[in-house]
Amino acid sequence: MGIRADYVxxxxxxxxxxxxxxxxxxSAAQIHQGLERDGARVSLSTVYRTLDRLQAKGDITARxxxxxxxxxxxxxxxxxxxxxxxxxxxxxxxxxxxxxxxxAESLRARNGFELDGHAIEFFGKCGACR
Amino acid sequence: MGIRADYVxxxxxxxxxxxxxxxxxxSAAQIHQGLERDGARVSLSTVYRTLDRLQAKGDITARxxxxxxxxxxxxxxxxxxxxxxxxxxxxxxxxxxxxxxxxAESLRARNGFELDGHAIEFFGKCGACR
DNA sequence: CCTCATTTGCGAACTATTCGCAAAAATCCC
DNA sequence: GGGATTTTTGCGAATAGTTCGCAAATGAGG
Ligand SMILES: [Zn+2]
Ligand SMILES: [Zn+2]
Ligand SMILES: [Zn+2]
Ligand SMILES: [Zn+2]
Numbered sequence: 211m212g213i214r215a216d217y218v219x220x221x222x223x224x225x226x227x228x229x230x231x232x233x234x235x236x237s238a239a240q241i242h243q244g245l246e247r248d249g250a251r252v253s254l255s256t257v258y259r260t261l262d263r264l265q266a267k268g269d270i271t272a273r274x275x276x277x278x279x280x281x282x283x284x285x286x287x288x289x290x291x292x293x294x295x296x297x298x299x300x301x302x303x304x305x306x307x308x309x310x311x312x313x314a315e316s317l318r319a320r321n322g323f324e325l326d327g328h329a330i331e332f333f334g335k336c337g338a339c340r
Numbered sequence: 341m342g343i344r345a346d347y348v349x350x351x352x353x354x355x356x357x358x359x360x361x362x363x364x365x366x367s368a369a370q371i372h373q374g375l376e377r378d379g380a381r382v383s384l385s386t387v388y389r390t391l392d393r394l395q396a397k398g399d400i401t402a403r404x405x406x407x408x409x410x411x412x413x414x415x416x417x418x419x420x421x422x423x424x425x426x427x428x429x430x431x432x433x434x435x436x437x438x439x440x441x442x443x444a445e446s447l448r449a450r451n452g453f454e455l456d457g458h459a460i461e462f463f464g465k466c467g468a469c470r
Numbered sequence: 471c472c473t474c475a476t477t478t479g480c481g482a483a484c485t486a487t488t489c490g491c492a493a494a495a496a497t498c499c500c
Numbered sequence: 501g502g503g504a505t506t507t508t509t510g511c512g513a514a515t516a517g518t519t520c521g522c523a524a525a526t527g528a529g530g
Contacts, residue, residue: 215476217527222477238518253479258518274404278486279517294453303453313443314462322467323424323433331459332444337452347496347507368487383510388487408517409486 224250225260234300235273235281292329296336305332354380355390364430365403365411422459426466435462 228244229236236244238257245252261282264270271285283302285293292305307330314328358374359366366374368387375382391412394400401415413432422435440460448455 215528217476219477219527239516251479254517255480255519256478259477274406274408276404278404278408278410280408294455296453297456305447309443313439317435317462322470323426323462323464324470325424325462325464326427327463329459329461329463332447332453332455333457333459334448334453334455340452340454345497345507349496349508351509381510384486385488385511386509389508 220250221252221256222260222263224248224252225257226264229264229270229282229284233283234302235275235283235295237275237279237281241282292331294332294334294336296339297333298335298339301336301338303336305330350380351382351386352390352393354378354382355387356394359394359400359412359414363413364425364432365405365413367405367409367411371412422461424462424464424466426469427463428465428469431466431468433466435460 224245225241228241228248232244238254238261241261242252242254242257245257261270261272265272265282268286268288269284270282271287272280272282274280285302285304290311292307292310294303294305295301310328310330314325317323317325354375355371358371358378362374368384368391371391372382372384372387375387391400391402395402395412398416398418399414400412401417402410402412404410415432415434420441422437422440424433424435425431437460440458444455444458447453
């Protein structure tokens with residue numbers, strides 16, 4: 211009897227729009243502040259719930275920053291790729307990296323370790339920040 | 341007049357011994373549980389303080405797990421290397437990887453992105469778990 | 471509009487981590 | 501070893517990020 215739904219609501223649109231225009235990992239609190247700055251009143255709870263939703267849908271990637279605070283970014287986790295993160299402004303650029311794949315593949319046999327995945331992040335300064 | 345000190349205490353020895361025999365990332369709570377299992381009564385505060393100390397000394401590496409809980413492992417962060425983490429038992433093996441370095445180096449010029457560091461983790465099954 | 475399922479806001483609850491301070495332990499000197 | 505001095509510990513309270521429960525508000529559909 212439970213009928214599925216998927217309402218289009220203001221808070222969800224606002225939150226999606228924040229994520230859409232910020233090419234960097236943002237914490238729930240930062241997104242909440244961004245909403246306030248735009249004059250959009252949304253509760254922090256709703257921010258968290260919406261982020262959980264988007265993550266479940268596979269629309270965003272979540273990752274804890276160095277302090278353990280979870281941050282989110284619009285980025286399809288299904289399409290395997292890596293990130294280049296600017297140390298200065300936090301801007302994230304996707305790095306699609308076949309060579310890395312190939313390298314990872316070549317490690318598969320070593321150390322008696324059966325490799326089935328990897329996570330890579332590059333750090334540095336983006337073009338705008340140099 | 342404040343003279344620096346560096347006391348050798350039971351709690352510190354116990355915590356170091358737990359870390360020394362566990363080749364995987366452990367949370368403060370897990371270390372605390374390990375101590376209790378060994379019959380060593382140490383407060384959680386002391387576990388945190390000791391971990392902070394060890395990290396400041398450069399003896400351990402800290403990293404937030406997927407949920408943002410910080411975990412720690414005996415591992416010199418100064419010697420640049422990467423980790424192969426068993427998805428089954430969590431065992432961590434160091435991966436010293438010149439080829440990866442070289443690859444990272446080759447990316448330096450791309451994307452207008454001045455690369456100055458990278459973090460890599462490999463996942464899979466360790467020899468014992470296959 | 472009217473109805474009804476879904477979503478939101480609010481405050482309370484939880485969890486991981488940090489802090490302040492008095493009691494306990496380690497070091498040093500005799 | 502005993503005692504003075506400094507550091508460390510344990511405890512409970514404080515903090516910060518995140519989750520929950522529930523009544524009120526909102527979106528979808530007729
Ligand atoms: Zn991406
Ligand atoms: Zn930048
Ligand atoms: Zn890859
Ligand atoms: Zn294993």
